[in-house]
Amino acid sequence: MKAYYRLLQYEFSTWFRAIILLCIVAIIVPLYLLYSAVKDYNEYSVTERFENIYASSGSILVFLVCLAAACVFFLKTIYASYWGSKSIYMYLSLPVRRESIYFSKLTVFVICLLLLFGAQLISIKLGYELVLSKIESYGEGQFSMANGLFLAFIRSDFFRMIMPFSFSGVLSSICILLTIVTSLYYGALCERSKRYWWLTVIGAAVIIVLKVLSYRMSESLHIVTPSHLYPSSIILLLISGFFMWHSIKLIKNGAIA
Amino acid sequence: MGKLKKHSVLIALTAAIIIIVVMSTSIYAKKDQGTFYVRDLQGSREAIEDAVISGELRDGYHQTSFRIESGLVKTNTELFDQPMYAAPNQPLTWGAKLINGVEYYISNGGPVFEVVASKRVRSAWIPAGTATVNLPVNYQKSSLNENDNDNSFTYTNHLEYGLANIGEKVYFTLPTTTDYTGNNGIYELKFSDNWGYRAITGDSGK
Numbered sequence: 001m002k003a004y005y006r007l008l009q010y011e012f013s014t015w016f017r018a019i020i021l022l023c024i025v026a027i028i029v030p031l032y033l034l035y036s037a038v039k040d041y042n043e044y045s046v047t048e049r050f051e052n053i054y055a056s057s058g059s060i061l062v063f064l065v066c067l068a069a070a071c072v073f074f075l076k077t078i079y080a081s082y083w084g085s086k087s088i089y090m091y092l093s094l095p096v097r098r099e100s101i102y103f104s105k106l107t108v109f110v111i112c113l114l115l116l117f118g119a120q121l122i123s124i125k126l127g128y129e130l131v132l133s134k135i136e137s138y139g140e141g142q143f144s145m146a147n148g149l150f151l152a153f154i155r156s157d158f159f160r161m162i163m164p165f166s167f168s169g170v171l172s173s174i175c176i177l178l179t180i181v182t183s184l185y186y187g188a189l190c191e192r193s194k195r196y197w198w199l200t201v202i203g204a205a206v207i208i209v210l211k212v213l214s215y216r217m218s219e220s221l222h223i224v225t226p227s228h229l230y231p232s233s234i235i236l237l238l239i240s241g242f243f244m245w246h247s248i249k250l251i252k253n254g255a256i257a
Numbered sequence: 258m259g260k261l262k263k264h265s266v267l268i269a270l271t272a273a274i275i276i277i278v279v280m281s282t283s284i285y286a287k288k289d290q291g292t293f294y295v296r297d298l299q300g301s302r303e304a305i306e307d308a309v310i311s312g313e314l315r316d317g318y319h320q321t322s323f324r325i326e327s328g329l330v331k332t333n334t335e336l337f338d339q340p341m342y343a344a345p346n347q348p349l350t351w352g353a354k355l356i357n358g359v360e361y362y363i364s365n366g367g368p369v370f371e372v373v374a375s376k377r378v379r380s381a382w383i384p385a386g387t388a389t390v391n392l393p394v395n396y397q398k399s400s401l402n403e404n405d406n407d408n409s410f411t412y413t414n415h416l417e418y419g420l421a422n423i424g425e426k427v428y429f430t431l432p433t434t435t436d437y438t439g440n441n442g443i444y445e446l447k448f449s450d451n452w453g454y455r456a457i458t459g460d461s462g463k
Contacts, residue, residue: 118276
């Protein structure tokens with residue numbers, strides 16, 4: 001366990017500057033976009049709901065760009081052991097269990113994504129305060145929606161994906177996160193160990209994740225029960241488990257060297 | 258500072274978890290911050306002291322049930338696990354009435370009236386049953402205006418106002434004017450499949 005913790009700490013120190021930069025971007029840029037979306041609001045403009053302002057100002061795209069940048073940086077930390085100093089050999093010759101190498105990289109990626117989610121939530125709250133103060137500044141505040149942040153979180157499909165309030169939603173979001181994380185690492189390991197046919201399983205995972213995401217973006221138009229998400233969550237959990245098991249097997253064989 | 262840097266991953270993990278938990282509990286707590294209050298506009302509040310007024314305000318994602326009892330308002334907000342399409346409570350066409358989530362549409366005409374019951378599937382109304390009522394009434398135009406020699410009927414109200422329900426049973430009566438002769442009654446509607454007419458109803462009682 002101590003070896004795992006030391007590896008964890010070392011991996012995080014390589015991530016530290018990147019994730020702080022991404023969190024700052026995730027907080028500052030949507031605030032600026034929201035400000036420029038509402039700065040011309042006056043008594044005669046049509047006041048939109050907060051979640052519509054948030055979507056149309058492009059702040060959702062900022063979150064997706066930060067997520068993609070975090071994924072690219074994760075791949076870079078994996079491939080950095082093959083370029084330059086070839087530190088993969090050092091990794092494989094460390095007196096630690098091979099699982100610790102796998103899990104330390106994975107855990108650091110998950111922790112950094114959690115930090116990104118936290119930054120995103122802070123940015124939504126600050127953005128709401130900004131929009132609310134702008135809307136209340138004209139017309140004696142009669143245009144402000146009571147309890148608007150709560151209503152935005154339960155009505156908007158995007159907010160319901162990053163902060164679901166039902167058990168099936170939470171389970172589904174966690175499974176999607178886990179699948180993204182494990183499939184990225186698995187793809188890199190398959191490519192490094194030249195086992196290219198296993199990449200097709202990643203294709204299946206991508207299809208299922210996309211179907212779940214497209215269903216959750218239009219949830220109110222389907223007449224289903226909450227348990228509709230359970231089969232896809234279970235399949236995603238099984239696929240993530242397979243990715244984890246096969247990745248550890250590849251590392252243990254030394255096939256990635 | 259060195260000690261902090263040595264354990265920065267644990268600090269980052271706890272910071273992330275704390276932020277997510279605090280934000281989600283604060284937003285979930287906001288569900289009780291909707292504004293519901295009773296404001297006295299005219300008269301005195303004691304007049305409704307014995308009455309209990311209750312209802313619910315909802316959209317597809319959550320509902321707030323309120324209860325006004327002896328001047329105090331109690332509310333209870335709950336989130337739906339599954340977002341639903343919020344169907345409007347009022348049918349959008351004349352001739353149709355919404356009872357218990359099923360829409361009843363009366364076609365206008367003759368002494369034989371057809372009532373079509375439709376249920377909502379996704380966002381469309383699909384007919385689920387038909388019932389016909391054959392009323393032994395005659396319409397006698399008592400106005401002496403010779404220009405009115407068309408075959409039109411008049412009723413005291415729109416036809417769907419003659420529909421009512423007690424529990425699960427739906428009843429129909431014709432909103433007649435004084436120009437009618439014959440027997441009117443309150444008919445219990447028995448619905449059959451869409452194709453095939455069945456003979457009608459129950460007894461014509463008063």
